[in-house]
Amino acid sequence: MQKLVIKNTLKSPSIDFNPETGIFEMSGVSLIENTLDFYRPILKWLEEYLKTPCQSTTFVFKLKYSNTSSLQFIYDIINLIYLEHNKKTVLSIIWYYISDDIDMKEVGEDYQDSFDINFTFNQIEV
Secondary structure (H helix, E strand, C coil): CCCEEECCCCCCCEEEEECCCCEEEEEEEECCCCHHHHHHHHHHHHHHHCCCCCCEEEEEEEEEEECHHHHHHHHHHHHHHHCCECCCEEEEEEEEEECCCHHHHHHHHHHHHHCCCEEEEEEECC
16 A cells, blocks of 8 residues: 655645554645545545554644634544554544644544544644
């Protein structure tokens, strides 16, 4: 299986998903108007990955800003892996947030409350 690499734009995040290491990073901003077109191929790639995942899968979210529809797809991404959590792979999430952006921190905390997954929160100073 090939890595999934998508370069960021002014409105879309960079994606670097490595199926050999099980480390998946998403960073930048997600202000995409048509989120379905952007995130559907990512979800399909993850479905393929889950057929033979690594023993552990780590998502690293370094999002500076995300619109509501993008946050729903990020939830869907976490949920997709969560459904296989402890069956095929052990999921952990590293959630970065800018020190003065309480909203992004709270989004991560809401996701943590929704799933029984190991979350690590890292604050970035600006």
